[in-house]
Amino acid sequence: MTVAQGPGSAGTIGAGQRQRFFDDGYLLVPGVLGAAEVARYAGAVRDLLPRDLTVPEHWHAHAGRLKPHRLLADGTRDDCIDTPDLLPLLCNQRLYQVAAELLGRPELRVYDGSVGITLRNSSGGGILSQGLHVDASVPNDVDDFLGAPEELQVGGCYYLTDVAATGGGIHVVPGGHRHVAETAAGSPAGRHLHDNWKRIPEMETIEVTGNAGDFAMLHHLMPHAASHNRLPPARLAVFVRYVRVDQTHGYGRRPPRRYNDAQLAVIDDLGRRLLGLDPW
Ligand SMILES: O=C(O)CCC(=O)C(=O)O
Ligand SMILES: [Fe+2]
Numbered sequence: 001m002t003v004a005q006g007p008g009s010a011g012t013i014g015a016g017q018r019q020r021f022f023d024d025g026y027l028l029v030p031g032v033l034g035a036a037e038v039a040r041y042a043g044a045v046r047d048l049l050p051r052d053l054t055v056p057e058h059w060h061a062h063a064g065r066l067k068p069h070r071l072l073a074d075g076t077r078d079d080c081i082d083t084p085d086l087l088p089l090l091c092n093q094r095l096y097q098v099a100a101e102l103l104g105r106p107e108l109r110v111y112d113g114s115v116g117i118t119l120r121n122s123s124g125g126g127i128l129s130q131g132l133h134v135d136a137s138v139p140n141d142v143d144d145f146l147g148a149p150e151e152l153q154v155g156g157c158y159y160l161t162d163v164a165a166t167g168g169g170i171h172v173v174p175g176g177h178r179h180v181a182e183t184a185a186g187s188p189a190g191r192h193l194h195d196n197w198k199r200i201p202e203m204e205t206i207e208v209t210g211n212a213g214d215f216a217m218l219h220h221l222m223p224h225a226a227s228h229n230r231l232p233p234a235r236l237a238v239f240v241r242y243v244r245v246d247q248t249h250g251y252g253r254r255p256p257r258r259y260n261d262a263q264l265a266v267i268d269d270l271g272r273r274l275l276g277l278d279p280w
Helices: 014-024 035-046 087-091 093-103 176-185 190-197 269-274
Strands: 026-029 060-062 065-067 108-118 153-159 215-219 235-244
Touching (some): 014 026, 035 235, 087 108, 093 108, 093 153, 093 235, 093 269, 108 269, 176 190
Antiparallel strands (some): 026 215, 060 065, 065 108, 153 215, 153 235
16 A cells, blocks of 8 residues: 555655655555544535435435535536535645655646445445546547646545445555556557547556545556445445646636535635636
């Protein structure tokens, strides 16, 4: 397990941990959130579940894993759950510092904000509940991954519960991001191989276990997948991703989302820049 230094380490992860991230393709950043914050955010995630446990039709629900969505007026679904309760997770100072260190410059944009709740279940015979895939910040109509720092996205999930082995932790392939880059570079299909790398053939994975308040940070070419939760505690996670403002494909210059007064009240100065409301 690749583990970064804990909080109080001057806000940086240091060259060694940075190197490990680029060698392994992932890094567990411990203690991004303190116990009181964890309790508050975990409560906010639990409160997304209707009291009568009706799972709305427009939520994703598969093998005990729920992803809340909002149904928009035009009938589309939005999985960014940026309620005033959860929005500060996108503006977290310490996680931002880690992302800026990995991405090599301070001017970043943040996005995602989706929530993953994995309940204990005995479905499926295997370990993974999802096919191995990458969530690359490279559009599907681009033929090759560049591998340049400006193209990189780093992101993953906060654990809001302790995630012990077989408890639904995200699975990764140590070094798998290099395999994806090399295989794509060596194939005429490039970025389009394996259904745009959304259906990666089986590879050996490990589960990222961690404590409530930790963040599992992944390189955007890291093959990964959700896993079944075989343990009683639900796994609560919130996903956050970062790119540089000069991101090759424009991910860093997307128009900001629209926020109401209650949301704006919880967005600090750093958050305003990360969310694209103010320039850097
Ligand atoms: O829930 C997880 O552990 C991973 C989910 C994931 O990778 C995804 O939905 O793209
Ligand atoms: Fe994913």
